[in-house]
Amino acid sequence: MARQGAWIPASVALMANLLQLAGVYWDVGWHHAWRRDTFWSPPHLAIYAGVALAMAAAAMGSLAARTRQGRSPSPARGRDYRIAGLGPAIQIAAAPIDELWHRVIGPDVSVWSPPHLLGILGGLLGVLGWMLVLASPYGVEVSDGLVRALLFAFAVLLLTGSLFALGEYDHDPAVRGPWLYPAMAGLLAPWVLVAARNWLGWARGGTLVTIGYTVLRLALVAGVWGMGLPWLGVPPVVVVGALLLDGLPKRRGAGMAGAIFGLAFTLSDYPLTSFLSGRAWTSLEWAGTLSAAAAAGWASARLGSTLSASSRSRREAE
Numbered sequence: 593m594a595r596q597g598a599w600i601p602a603s604v605a606l607m608a609n610l611l612q613l614a615g616v617y618w619d620v621g622w623h624h625a626w627r628r629d630t631f632w633s634p635p636h637l638a639i640y641a642g643v644a645l646a647m648a649a650a651a652m653g654s655l656a657a658r659t660r661q662g663r664s665p666s667p668a669r670g671r672d673y674r675i676a677g678l679g680p681a682i683q684i685a686a687a688p689i690d691e692l693w694h695r696v697i698g699p700d701v702s703v704w705s706p707p708h709l710l711g712i713l714g715g716l717l718g719v720l721g722w723m724l725v726l727a728s729p730y731g732v733e734v735s736d737g738l739v740r741a742l743l744f745a746f747a748v749l750l751l752t753g754s755l756f757a758l759g760e761y762d763h764d765p766a767v768r769g770p771w772l773y774p775a776m777a778g779l780l781a782p783w784v785l786v787a788a789r790n791w792l793g794w795a796r797g798g799t800l801v802t803i804g805y806t807v808l809r810l811a812l813v814a815g816v817w818g819m820g821l822p823w824l825g826v827p828p829v830v831v832v833g834a835l836l837l838d839g840l841p842k843r844r845g846a847g848m849a850g851a852i853f854g855l856a857f858t859l860s861d862y863p864l865t866s867f868l869s870g871r872a873w874t875s876l877e878w879a880g881t882l883s884a885a886a887a888a889g890w891a892s893a894r895l896g897s898t899l900s901a902s903s904r905s906r907r908e909a910e
Contacts, residue, residue, distance in 0.1 A: 598725050601653035602742050605646050605676065605722050609749050612642030612715060616756065617812040620703075620763050621821030631691050640687065643680045646718055650677030653725065672724035679718020686710040703759035712757050719750045727791040727900075740792055747788035747797075748804035752812075754780045755805070755828060763813075763824040765868040770877035771884065774861070777828055778854030778888035785834055785853070786846050786896030795838065802834040825868075832860035837893070850893025854885035 615638030622635050654673035690707035697705075703712075723746045726739055756762055757780055761773045785798030794800065809827040817823045833853040840849045858881055866872055873881065 598653060599738060599742060601649040601656070602722050602726060602746075604652065605649035605718070606742065606745055606749070608642045608645035608649055609715070609719055609746075610642075611645065612639050613749065613752060613808075614812060614815065615639035615642060617763075617816050617824065618819070618821075621816035621819070621824060624822040624824070631687075640684075643683045647677060647680040647684070650674075650680065650718075650721070672721050674721075675724060676718055676721030679714045679716070679721060682714030682717065683711050686714060703756070703762075709757070712753065715753045716750065719746050719753060722746050723750065723787075723791065743788070743792055744797075744801065744804065747784065747792070747801045748808055750788070751781060751784045751801055751805045751830075752808055754784055755809075755830070758828070762828070765825040765864070767869070768861075768865040769869055769871070770873045770881040773865070774854070774858040774881050775884040775888045777830070777857050777861070778850070778885040779892050781830055781833070781857070782837065782850040782853045782889050782893040783896035783899070785837055786849065786893045787900040789838065790897070790900035798834040798838045799831065802830045806831060826864065828857070829861040829864060830857060833857040833889075846893040846897035847890040850889035850891070850896075851886040852889070853893065854887070854889025855882055857889075858882055858885045
């Protein structure tokens with residue numbers, strides 16, 4: 593199931609992206625405690641050490657693919673490695689932009705600053721590239737179990753990075769409320785769950801990925817808290833939505849499954865959201881929020897289905 597030798601640089605990339613995520617949550621806690629510090633703060637050093645390692649892993653994989661081209665030629669060889677390398681390249685480009693942003697604008701006030709969003713995009717592209725590498729085999733050199741384990745780990749990282757784009761909703765639960773927060777969750781999660789489930793070939797793949805996300809997310813904030821920094825809140829409740837997404841018969845279509853996720857997420861996360869924000873939603877807020885979350889989930893799941901189908905058709909053509 594794996595490209596020949598792909599699992600070696602993929603394992604390096606997995607460690608690199610874990611280091612990045614740890615640095616990102618460390619950085620959020622750092623800013624909560626001390627606002628803005630130098631660009632050379634310890635969390636930033638951890639993040640960019642992970643970025644550099646991810647770039648090196650992509651270069652390793654691309655070089656290995658080129659050396660094997662004569663044995664199993666394919667016009668697509670190396671394409672996914674380029675995506676895996678493009679991600680950290682975007683993150684590196686975002687670093688000086690972020691520094692300039694802070695010199696001009698001042699301290700961080702939101703995850704949603706342009707350089708932060710550019711960095712998040714780069715991180716997602718890098719992880720997605722490795723999933724495409726592992727899901728588009730040219731030969732088998734290691735067991736399917738090992739490759740599926742790597743795919744699963746990258747899917748957990750992809751979901752964690754995607755949901756980090758929730759911004760303050762991710763690490764400040766008190767601001768969670770109707771309208772935008774559930775709609776964003778419906779947009780950011782289902783595409784990962786549908787694509788991962790299809791690539792893994794597991795009937796409950798989406799559910800397992802959300803469980804992995806929840807464990808990793810709690811471990812990250814516990815690590816930050818253990819350093820004496822503020823507790824960064826509990827993760828969004830995505831497991832219930834994933835259970836229903838996985839449980840819907842495939843003949844109903846990915847879009848329907850995504851819409852069900854959006855509805856289920858809104859309903860299952862509400863008790864926690866209401867408790868943490870200290871307010872109940874009005875009837876109008878309920879109607880608008882459920883509609884927005886369902887529409888966002890439908891579009892997101894369709895994207896994940898298209899992405900995995902495109903990868904599968906390319907694999908069959910090769």
